[in-house]
Amino acid sequence: MTKPLLNLEKTEQLRSHAAQTEHPRELIVDVLRAIQEENGWVPDEGIELAASILGLSPLQVEEVATFYDKIFRHPVGKKVIHVCDSICCWSRGGEWIVQILREKLGIDLGETTSDGEFTLLPTCCLGACGEAPAMMIGFTLYGNLDAEKIEAILAKERSGGRP
Ligand code: FES
Numbered sequence: 267m268t269k270p271l272l273n274l275e276k277t278e279q280l281r282s283h284a285a286q287t288e289h290p291r292e293l294i295v296d297v298l299r300a301i302q303e304e305n306g307w308v309p310d311e312g313i314e315l316a317a318s319i320l321g322l323s324p325l326q327v328e329e330v331a332t333f334y335d336k337i338f339r340h341p342v343g344k345k346v347i348h349v350c351d352s353i354c355c356w357s358r359g360g361e362w363i364v365q366i367l368r369e370k371l372g373i374d375l376g377e378t379t380s381d382g383e384f385t386l387l388p389t390c391c392l393g394a395c396g397e398a399p400a401m402m403i404g405f406t407l408y409g410n411l412d413a414e415k416i417e418a419i420l421a422k423e424r425s426g427g428r429p
Contacts, residue, residue, distance in 0.1 A: 306338075306341065
């Protein structure tokens with residue numbers, strides 16, 4: 267038997283929340299995040315499940331899923347590195363930071379390391395322009411990046427976040 271995309275308790279909790287919400291569309295990201303937390307990413311069946319929980323069409327859910335770059339529609343590594351490619355980071359060496367990450371991880375943007383640990387993705391402004399160049403791993407923001415700092419961050423993240 268295949269594992270459900272979302273456990274029954276969570277599904278019912280979200281369904282009941284949606285039923286009490288005037289605009290269930292506001293919950294699309296929450297439902298997609300719940301599905302992603304259990305599966306690592308959101309397959310097509312996850313879009314259909316979210317639509318059925320919220321009483322929306324799969325297209326309405328898909329529109330949000332593809333717009334929001336923290337929802338993954340393809341399998342990703344255990345940790346996703348979002349490296350900022352917006353103007354402040356770009357003007358402060360963002361391209362060089364991407365190059366360092368590509369070399370250290372041995373992958374290109376959009377790819378996952380062979381050990382399944384990291385996926386490297388470009389992202390728009392992370393709201394940390396004052397600390398540009400910046401990247402985010404999971405929910406942790408890292409700024410003022412340079413080669414040395416990236417080396418230390420990757421080592422820490424590889425060891426499960428322990429310093
Ligand atoms: S431009 Fe990179 S954090 Fe804002």
